[in-house]
Amino acid sequence: MSYQSATGPIGAEGRYWDALQEGRLELPRCTGCGQWHWPAVWRCGACGGWDHEWVEQPIKGEVFTYTRTHHPFGGAEAFTKPFSTLVVTLKSVPIRLVGVLEGDETGLRIGAPVTGTIARTAFGDAQIPALRWSLA
Ligand SMILES: [Zn+2]
Structure with missing residues (x-):
């Protein structure tokens, strides 16, 4: 199995x-x-x-929590600092998923509605799929 x-x-x-x-x-x-x-x-x-x-599942939910990164670290070289990483509670099922916020951050708060897309992110030499969130 x-x-x-x-x-x-x-x-x-x-x-x-x-x-x-x-x-x-x-x-x-x-x-x-x-x-x-x-x-x-x-x-x-x-x-x-x-x-x-x-x-x-539809890629929609609301912000459960988030953190803002101001300093570079390994694995996040592709992101322009600062950037925000969200933990999102999906609207359709009781599951939370992590992804980076893209676009305008005005209105970012716990409980804010977001929609997601599937992007690519660098992981070593590979490009792997990753969720990106935008404020709805
Ligand atoms: Zn069961």
Whole structure:
């Protein structure tokens, strides 16, 4: 029971990365009890089931919390400082996802509605898909 992504076996969340690479946000739900899981798991902690379905989600939510980065650090070289990183509670399912805010930051606050897009970010020599948020 292992998921083989386009780049090799990368764990229970492989489907997430492959879907993001193809331009969709998909998250896993246990087919036994309906529990949403993120990070992805092989086995549901609520009912013990092994089967999950991956369901496409709209990339919309509201700011749960955020932090502003003013100083450079490894892995964030591509971002113009300062930049803000958001933890967003999705509107459609009770899951929170992280991504960098792009565009105008006027109105940034906890609870602000945001919409997301799928961009690419540098990770070592690779370009990997990543969520970017914009204030709605
Ligand atoms: Zn379950």
